[in-house]
Amino acid sequence: MDKMNIISGIKQYRSEVDTNFHMPGHKGKSGILDEIGNNLGFYDITETIGTDNLHYPTGFIKNAMEFIAKSYGAKKSYMVVNGTSCGIISAITGCTNPGDKILVQRDCHKSVYNACILGDLKLDYLYPEFNKKHGLNFSISLEKLEQMLVDEPEIKMVVLTYPTFYGICFDVEKAAEIVHKYGKILMIDEAHGCHLNFSKKLPPAAEVSGADIVAQSSHKTLPCMTQGSILHICSDRVDVNNIETMLRMLQTTSPSYVLMASIENSVHWMNKYGEERLDRNIDVFKRKTLELRNMGINVLEDDFLISEGCYDFDPTxxxxxxxxxxIQGTELQDILRYKYNIQMEFADLMYTVGYITATDEPEDIERLFDAVKEIYLEESKNKDKRELVQIEPFPNQVHAMKMRKAFYAQNKLVDLDESIGRTAAEFIIPYPPGIPLVCPGEIIVEKTIEYVKTMLENGINVNGVDKNNQLRVVI
Structure with missing residues (x-):
């Protein structure tokens, strides 16, 4: 019999990693998915008499969605089995018409830009505040947000990311007040914040802080299987019928009952165990973080970040x-992976990032931080090391043409250096986390190409750049 490649590959990975800080949020731990996981065939059904229908729910699926909405304080919640990208695209296209303009946080996920292509939308960017000292995008400026809404009254919708991939948070309640002052719809991409609702030690959840729409990845920070997501409608400013129409169009017509069961199960589990386990893990995280910071190791912590000008931080x-x-972030990630069998979520030039969820045990967190401490003490012996500086990834972008037009335009492959000054025909995206450096229709600048080269040299995958270090530009 031929080798079962995927099964063999996963078994090989599991044999090499015994502690992980990456999604999905269940972390592969026993006891959380047992009812579903041990009976996949039993729960893998389809729409027929008595099984309800995700697209037109009237029975137990409808009841599940009402339970989820009640748990999050939303007016209405939808289970999304195509991932949060589907929820984001459905919400944006359901709130706009072709030709409308939306304002987006520039370091948003590529799904927001995909919605603009599919919906033929115009874009304005709200750039995050880049902190050169720490090499991180900090909170967005709410003053700039308001000024842009004053200067561009045709903006119909605002899409912001909260928290970011690095856990950075802004004042979402104040942002909502500003957006609604000018009669716009606020959508929050809370893909990395599905857990915020379950602990008072975390930043406030967007769904109870004034957002009109919130898209969440339950599979990222809840004990849910991959692709399981939730879309919340939180106000009457949104046309629910339009969003439901887009969900029916963009979601599979054969939705997975296994995934739907996993989404609901994860919310039930968090209602029962989430607060206690999150609070416990946050306490461990803060204790270990301060221990390492007192040694001189740079581990981000909320009090420190707030003192540096950041509004708030997710301590998971x-x-x-x-x-x-x-030591590059990618290098630290590799040391943790191959020397300590600890796998993180992703790394960039400067930072290594991992997710702590309610399913983690205190010993998991302590093992990670003890490994970091050991690495630091060992590497500190090398006196020839030099400090690295994170490059600001988002120079102000110049649109040469509409994103949709560029996406469908004739294009060709060119070398990286040859692309400077040309119009991008596709996204250039470090992955993970999936934030575009360049979008179709934008002029490629030298600073961005230098950044791409640096990432490639340090083992960071950049989607849109092929194996020959070429990318596509509009002819």
Whole structure:
């Protein structure tokens, strides 16, 4: 019999990693998915008499969605089995018409831009505040947000990311007040914040802070299987019928009952165990973080970040840097993976990032931080290390043409250096986390190409750049 490649590959990965800080949020731990996981065939059914229908629910699926809405304080909640990208695209296209303009946070996920292509929308960017000292995008400026709404009254919708991939948060309640002052719809991409609702030690959840629409990845920070997501409608400013129409169009017509069961199960589990386990893990995280910070190790922590000008921080995000020792984030990630069998979520030039969820045990967190401490003490012996500096990834972008037009335009492959000054025909995206450096229709600048080269040299995958270091530009 031929080798079962995927099964063999997963078994090989599991044999090499015994502690993980990456999604999905259940972390592969026993006891959480047992009822579903041990009976996949039993729960894998389809729409027939007595099984309800995700697209037109009237029975137990409808009841499940009402339970989820009640748990999050939303007016209406939808289970999304195509991932949060589907929820984001459905919400944006359901609230706009072709030709409308929306304002988006520039470091948003690529699904927001995909919605603009599919919906033929115009874009304005709200750039995050880049902190050169720490090499991170900090909170957005609410003053700039309001000014843009004053200057561009045709903006119909505002799409912001909360928290970011690094756990950075802005004042979402104040942002909602500003957006609604000018009669616009506020959508929050809370893909990395599905857990915020379950602990008072975390930043406030967007769904109870004034957002009109919230898209969440339950599979990222809840004990849910991959692709399980939730879309919340939180106000009467939104045309629910339009969004439901887009969900029916964009979601599969054969939705997975296994995934739907996993979404609901994860919310039930969090209602029962989430607050206690999150609070416990946050306490461990803060204790270990302060221990490492007192040694001189740069691990992000909310009090420290707030003192540096950041509004708030999600203390379930382990964001670690040894750049003062000249160690790239990707290098630290590799040391953790291959020496300690600990797998993180992703790394960039400066930071290594991991997710702590309610399913983690205190010993998991302590093992990670003890490994980081050991690495730091060992690497500190090298006196020749130089400090690394994170490059600002988003120079102000110049639109040469509409994104949709560029996406469908004739194009050709060119070398990286040859692309400078040309119009991008497709996205250039470090992955993970999936934030575009360049979108179709934008002019490619030298600074961006230098950044791409640096990432490629340090083992970071950049989607849109092929194996020959070429990318596509509009002819």
């Amino acid at each position: 995000r382990a964001v670690i840097s040894m750049s003062d020792l000249g």
